Amino acid sequence: MLSPSTGATPNAVAPARRDGWLVSRLGADSALVPWLYLAPTLILLALFTYWPLLQTAYLSLVDWNMNPSQPTQFVGADNYGRVFGSTLFQTALLNTVIYIGASIPLKVLLPIPVAVFLWSLGTRGHFYRAILFLPTLISFVVVGVAFLWILNPIFGYAKQFFALAGYRLPNLLADPDAAIWVIIGISTWKVLGFNMLIYLAGLASINREYIEAMRMDGAGDLTIFRRLIWPLLTPTLMFVMISTIIFTMQQVFTPIDLMTEGGPSNSTTNLFYMIYQYSFVTFDVGGGAAGTMMLFALLMILALLQIRLFDRRAHYKQ
Amino acid sequence: MQLSRPLQVVGHLVLLIICLSILAPMLIVVSTAIKLPNEVYALSLWPDVPTLQNFAHLFEQTAFGRYTWNTAGTTALRVAGQLALGVLAAYAFARFTFRFRDAIFALVIGAMMIPQVLTMLPNYILMAQLGWFDTWWALVVPNLATPIAIFLLRQHMMSFPSELIDAAQMDGAGHWTTLWRVIVPNLGPALSALTIIIFIDSWNEYFWPLLVTESENSRTIQIGLREFLQDDQDDYGALMAGIIFASVPAIAVFLFFQRRVMDTFVSSGLKG
Numbered sequence: 001m002l003s004p005s006t007g008a009t010p011n012a013v014a015p016a017r018r019d020g021w022l023v024s025r026l027g028a029d030s031a032l033v034p035w036l037y038l039a040p041t042l043i044l045l046a047l048f049t050y051w052p053l054l055q056t057a058y059l060s061l062v063d064w065n066m067n068p069s070q071p072t073q074f075v076g077a078d079n080y081g082r083v084f085g086s087t088l089f090q091t092a093l094l095n096t097v098i099y100i101g102a103s104i105p106l107k108v109l110l111p112i113p114v115a116v117f118l119w120s121l122g123t124r125g126h127f128y129r130a131i132l133f134l135p136t137l138i139s140f141v142v143v144g145v146a147f148l149w150i151l152n153p154i155f156g157y158a159k160q161f162f163a164l165a166g167y168r169l170p171n172l173l174a175d176p177d178a179a180i181w182v183i184i185g186i187s188t189w190k191v192l193g194f195n196m197l198i199y200l201a202g203l204a205s206i207n208r209e210y211i212e213a214m215r216m217d218g219a220g221d222l223t224i225f226r227r228l229i230w231p232l233l234t235p236t237l238m239f240v241m242i243s244t245i246i247f248t249m250q251q252v253f254t255p256i257d258l259m260t261e262g263g264p265s266n267s268t269t270n271l272f273y274m275i276y277q278y279s280f281v282t283f284d285v286g287g288g289a290a291g292t293m294m295l296f297a298l299l300m301i302l303a304l305l306q307i308r309l310f311d312r313r314a315h316y317k318q
Numbered sequence: 319m320q321l322s323r324p325l326q327v328v329g330h331l332v333l334l335i336i337c338l339s340i341l342a343p344m345l346i347v348v349s350t351a352i353k354l355p356n357e358v359y360a361l362s363l364w365p366d367v368p369t370l371q372n373f374a375h376l377f378e379q380t381a382f383g384r385y386t387w388n389t390a391g392t393t394a395l396r397v398a399g400q401l402a403l404g405v406l407a408a409y410a411f412a413r414f415t416f417r418f419r420d421a422i423f424a425l426v427i428g429a430m431m432i433p434q435v436l437t438m439l440p441n442y443i444l445m446a447q448l449g450w451f452d453t454w455w456a457l458v459v460p461n462l463a464t465p466i467a468i469f470l471l472r473q474h475m476m477s478f479p480s481e482l483i484d485a486a487q488m489d490g491a492g493h494w495t496t497l498w499r500v501i502v503p504n505l506g507p508a509l510s511a512l513t514i515i516i517f518i519d520s521w522n523e524y525f526w527p528l529l530v531t532e533s534e535n536s537r538t539i540q541i542g543l544r545e546f547l548q549d550d551q552d553d554y555g556a557l558m559a560g561i562i563f564a565s566v567p568a569i570a571v572f573l574f575f576q577r578r579v580m581d582t583f584v585s586s587g588l589k590g
Contacts, residue, residue: 038406044460049429145560149350149557157361198584221325250433258547272433292436
C-alpha cells in the first residue's frame, strides 16, 4: 500500500518514486513511458488485425491454393473480375440484401411498440425483461442445434405439431425458397429481445413529465407516440439499425454453417459465408481474399454512414 | 405512463406470445435431454421416466470433458489477459499526453470495425507458420487486444478523481503503483462488467476456433457440438444434453448478476 503521509513532515524530502525497474531506468517522465503501457496492445493489433488486412490485399492479387509447397502466382486484378462475375458472388450479394431487408421490419421496427409498452409497465415488466434477454446469452451454435432438432423433417416437434393440426410441414431447410427464411427467423429469435432492451434504455431517458403534460392537454396514446416518443427515440433507432445490419451480415455465419452450409444450391449463403467457402472449402486463396476486400469496402461505407448518422444525433441533442 | 385499457390487453398479449416463443424451444430442448431413447421422438414434454443418462452418454461418447477444459482454460486466460492489457492501454490513453495519441486511439477503436472474417486468411497462415495450429496459443493470443475494453476503461479512468492520483503521487507512487494500487481497485464495476462480456463472448465463440482447432488438444465445446452434430446426427438426447451443458455457465452468471449483466450488454451494444 501507499505509505501513509505523516502529517508532521509534509515538506520532507519526497520519497523515491517506486516504479518498475524499466521505468526508473528510463526516468519516470520519459516520453517513452506511455508507449510501454501501450506496447502489448499495439503489437497485437498490428500483428493480428492491421498487418493481416494488408496481407489480404496482397493475397487478393495472387493465385494460390494454400499449399506451402505450391508457388504463388501474381495475377493482378483477375481474382476480382472472377469473383465478381461468379454466380456464387451474385447469389451471396442478393441473399445479403434479403437478410438485411427482412431484418429491418423484424428486428428493428417490430421491437419498438413492444418496448414502449414494456416501458409503460415500469418495474412490473422486469419478469418479461429477464426472459427477453435469455437468447442473448445462448451461443448461436446452441440455437442452431436446437432448431435443427425442432425442425427435423421426420421426428421434429414442428413436424409433429403441424401434423396434429392436420398440416404436413415440408422440410424447410431442404427447400431453396424457404431455407433462408428459417435462418432469418432464427436470427430474429436470437436478437429481438436484445434490441427491445436497447430501446428500453433509450426510452428510460425520456422525462415522464412531458407525457403527463401532454396527457393533461388531452393528447391520446397515438399522438404522444408520434409527437414525443418517436422523435426522441430516433437516435436509438439509428444505433439499433446499424448494429443489427452488422449483426445480420456477420453473426448469421454460425447458423448458416451449422444448418445449411450455404445450401440448398447456395440459397442461404451470404457474403461472409462466401468468403469462407472460397478460402476454406475450395482453398482458392486469391478468390477468398478478393471477396474479403470487396466486403471490406462495403463495411467501410457502412461505417462512414454510421459516423455521419451519429454526427447528426449530436446536432440533434444540442 | 398509463395506456388505455384495450392497448394494455394487446400489449400483454403480444409480449406473452413473444416470451412463449422464446421459452418454447428451450422447453423442448430440456425435455428431449431428459428422455430415454425410446421416448425421444414422442411429442409429450414430460417423459414417463426422466433420466440423466443422456448427460452420461455425452461424456462417454465424445471428449466433452476435454472440450470443457479447453473452453474453460482458454476463457480464463483470455479474461485475465484481455483485462490486463486493456487496463495498461487505457491508462496510457487516459493519463498521458504524447505525440500521435489521438491517431493511435482512433486506430485502436477502429479495429472494432474489422470483423475477424476479414483477417482470417493471413492469420490462419500465421498460426500454421508459428506452429500454434490446434493449440491454446491460437485461441488465446490473437484475441488479447480488446478495443471495447480499452474504450470503456479509458472512460472510467478519465472520470477518476485526479485528487486521489495527485495524493498518491505526492506520496511517491509512480505510474505503475498508482495504476495498480489506486486506480484499478476502484474500477470494480467496470472490470466486472467487462469480465462478464469477455467471458460470455469467449465461451460462445465459434468462428475462430472453427478454423484453428482440429483435435481434442484445443477443440472447444462449441466446436465439439458441431462435430457431434455431424457424427451422430440421430442421438438427439445426448445432443440436447450437450447444448444445455454448453449454455449453463452463461445462464448461471446471468442468474447471479441479473441486473448487471443486462445493463452491461445493453450499454455496450454487444449482441451476444
